[in-house]
Amino acid sequence: MRGTTSGAGAGGATGRHWRAGFLRGGIELRHLLRNPKEMSGHLTNVVVALLLVVYVGGEVADTATPMSHLVLAGFAAYLLFQIGLVNLPQMLVTEREEGTLLRLRATPGGIPAYLIANGLLVVTVAVGTLGLLLLAAAVVADGPLPRGAEGWLTLLWVTALGLLAVVPLGAAIGAVLPNPREALALIMLPTMGLLVTSGAVFPITSLPAVVQQVASAFPLKWMAQGLRAALLPDAARVAEPAGSWELPMVALVLTGWAILGFLLAIPLLRRAARRESGSRVSARLHKAARSGAVPA
Amino acid sequence: MTGRGADTVIRARGMAMSYGGRDVLRGVDLDIRRGEVFALLGPNGAGKTTSVEILEGFRRRSRGEVDVLGADPERGDDAWRARIGLVLQSWRDHRRWRVAELLSHFATYYRRPRDPAALLELVGLAEQSDQQVERLSGGQRRRLDVALGIVGRPELLFLDEPTTGFDPRARREFHTLVERLAREEGVTVLLTTHDLAEAERLADRIAMLVGGRIRASGTPAELARSAAARAEVRWTGDDGTHHRERTRDPSRLVWELHRAAAGPIADLEVRRPTLEDTYLHMVQREEGGAGAAGSGADVEDRNGTVSGEVSAA
Numbered sequence: 001m002r003g004t005t006s007g008a009g010a011g012g013a014t015g016r017h018w019r020a021g022f023l024r025g026g027i028e029l030r031h032l033l034r035n036p037k038e039m040s041g042h043l044t045n046v047v048v049a050l051l052l053v054v055y056v057g058g059e060v061a062d063t064a065t066p067m068s069h070l071v072l073a074g075f076a077a078y079l080l081f082q083i084g085l086v087n088l089p090q091m092l093v094t095e096r097e098e099g100t101l102l103r104l105r106a107t108p109g110g111i112p113a114y115l116i117a118n119g120l121l122v123v124t125v126a127v128g129t130l131g132l133l134l135l136a137a138a139v140v141a142d143g144p145l146p147r148g149a150e151g152w153l154t155l156l157w158v159t160a161l162g163l164l165a166v167v168p169l170g171a172a173i174g175a176v177l178p179n180p181r182e183a184l185a186l187i188m189l190p191t192m193g194l195l196v197t198s199g200a201v202f203p204i205t206s207l208p209a210v211v212q213q214v215a216s217a218f219p220l221k222w223m224a225q226g227l228r229a230a231l232l233p234d235a236a237r238v239a240e241p242a243g244s245w246e247l248p249m250v251a252l253v254l255t256g257w258a259i260l261g262f263l264l265a266i267p268l269l270r271r272a273a274r275r276e277s278g279s280r281v282s283a284r285l286h287k288a289a290r291s292g293a294v295p296a
Numbered sequence: 297m298t299g300r301g302a303d304t305v306i307r308a309r310g311m312a313m314s315y316g317g318r319d320v321l322r323g324v325d326l327d328i329r330r331g332e333v334f335a336l337l338g339p340n341g342a343g344k345t346t347s348v349e350i351l352e353g354f355r356r357r358s359r360g361e362v363d364v365l366g367a368d369p370e371r372g373d374d375a376w377r378a379r380i381g382l383v384l385q386s387w388r389d390h391r392r393w394r395v396a397e398l399l400s401h402f403a404t405y406y407r408r409p410r411d412p413a414a415l416l417e418l419v420g421l422a423e424q425s426d427q428q429v430e431r432l433s434g435g436q437r438r439r440l441d442v443a444l445g446i447v448g449r450p451e452l453l454f455l456d457e458p459t460t461g462f463d464p465r466a467r468r469e470f471h472t473l474v475e476r477l478a479r480e481e482g483v484t485v486l487l488t489t490h491d492l493a494e495a496e497r498l499a500d501r502i503a504m505l506v507g508g509r510i511r512a513s514g515t516p517a518e519l520a521r522s523a524a525a526r527a528e529v530r531w532t533g534d535d536g537t538h539h540r541e542r543t544r545d546p547s548r549l550v551w552e553l554h555r556a557a558a559g560p561i562a563d564l565e566v567r568r569p570t571l572e573d574t575y576l577h578m579v580q581r582e583e584g585g586a587g588a589a590g591s592g593a594d595v596e597d598r599n600g601t602v603s604g605e606v607s608a609a
Contacts, residue, residue: 013374016404016405019404020401020404020405023401023404024401027393027397027401031392031393035392095389098387098388098389098390098391099384099386099387099388099389100389100390102384102387102389103387103389103390103444105354106352106377106380106382107377107402107405107448108374108375108377108378108405108406108448109374109405110405113405276354277349277352277354277355278345278348278349278354278382278384278385278386278456279345279346279349281384281386281387282384282385282386285386285388
């Protein structure tokens with residue numbers, strides 16, 4: 001019997017995966033930018049954030065920092081959180097249903113390329129949205145920008161670590177949720193709950209202690225706190241629950257979630273890919289067609 | 297049905313699958329040779345898709361030995377995958393992509409891909425190359441799936457119920473495409489279908505899968521011959537009673553009837569069952585539940601030919 005050794009060596013294969021992944025990510029990004037429906041979803045978030053910044057008045061505690069700056073930092077954190085934990089799972093569930101994952105599973109090197117492409121897409125959308133939000137707020141509503149090299153550095157690492165905390169987790173969620181319709185309902189409720197309890201949009205000290213403790217187990221609170229550290233003047237830290245930015249804790253919690261996310265995402269994605277087959281995809285499509293979600 | 301070395305692309309022995317105590321496949325043997333178009337023919341629920349998914353490496357079998365292109369599909373690596381192409385029933389993926397863009401992208405996953413533009417020409421989608429995938433008709437979409445399935449120059453192509461839901465014209469175009477692939481490109485094709493006419497038209501060999509078991513296999517001509525082998529002779533006797541008898545030698549029976557009779561025999565009729573009669577009969581028996589637990593001995597014999605009673609129409 002002939003063996004199956006006609007493939008390239010490991011090095012060549014990895015190079016091809018990255019190339020295919022980058023190509024794929026680029027094409028997907030182009031399609032996203034040309035899709036008015038999806039783009040309006042992301043742009044609406046930015047507009048809502050800008051309106052909040054314009055309409056929120058007052059100052060943070062006893063400082064000269066406008067309350068609107070604190071709200072903007074929190075909303076920016078929420079946008080990153082939402083892209084990782086709402087948009088990404090939805091995208092994965094939809095692509096599982098349509099057979100994209102199966103197609104790539106049937107293609108040599110398809111799954112690595114798929115993961116690279118989607119990671120790239122999510123990071124680009126997240127960084128793009130964040131950049132757009134900060135820039136628009138600064139131009140339109142005198143919004144905050146990082147102060148000095150240290151502020152920019154904080155913005156950079158909090159964003160990077162925040163994405164590492166939510167993107168693998170979002171991928172894990174997207175690998176297990178049943179279908180795009182139910183997925184949205186299942187994700188949105190806890191997300192909104194965290195948005196309220198994490199002190200992302202208003203100071204967390206005004207919430208009961210128990211709620212604060214629960215919320216501080218999740219990444220959103222720490223992402224918001226980290227972005228406040230990057231965007232607000234140092235004096236504003238008196239409004240924080242601990243009276244400081246607690247940056248080491250921000251790093252620790254986000255790293256913890258990143259590790260947990262990877263530990264969950266790798267086996268769950270592998271399982272999702274392994275379970276894909278033609279009959280599974282058609283069963284899901286039939287179900288979707290019956291519920292009127294896609295044409296039969 | 298003997299497979300020898302590298303000429304056998306797919307070999308299965310006793311391939312079986314049970315889900316939760318229900319046997320979907322009850323020991324299937326297959327030998328598919330390089331370059332042939334092989335049809336797995338059977339009604340819905342016969343186990344065709346399960347068989348194909350086991351061979352594609354997408355499903356773990358419960359029992360049996362399976363060898364596809366020299367490897368166990370459960371352990372097929374990327375190099376093995378690259379030698380296989382798939383066309384499934386219900387792909388709706390990459391809807392926003394443009395036709396040529398999608399095909400060119402999937403070409404990058406292979407070491408020696410076909411030229412995407414030439415391939416679009418081959419499957420008759422050159423005019424649609426700038427169109428969005430979601431705007432294609434059902435037949436066009438399936439032809440794009442074929443293009444995607446063969447862009448990496450696979451040695452083996454799986455087509456799972458490829459013409460389900462097609463209108464007659466789309467079906468004919470698709471058949472022409474599969475014939476070209478097989479004859480001109482030498483691709484080995486495993487096709488599943490519940491349509492006997494499709495299997496007869498496309499396949500070099502057919503295996504009839506009913507109730508998780510292969511009930512008959514051979515070339516369309518062999519199957520037709522063995523289906524016709526047991527003819528039905530009907531006549532009306534002198535006393536006005538209707539008779540009907542099944543025989544492998546209708547000529548002898550008719551001769552004996554004539555010798556016994558005083559004159560002409562009333563309403564004499566010899567019917568040779570077609571392959572379609574036999575197939576429908578098997579399917580009906582299965583759907584009636586009678587064959588589900590039975591051995592199927594009366595419709596199957598060891599050397600892979602088909603026989604069986606055919607109910608009078």
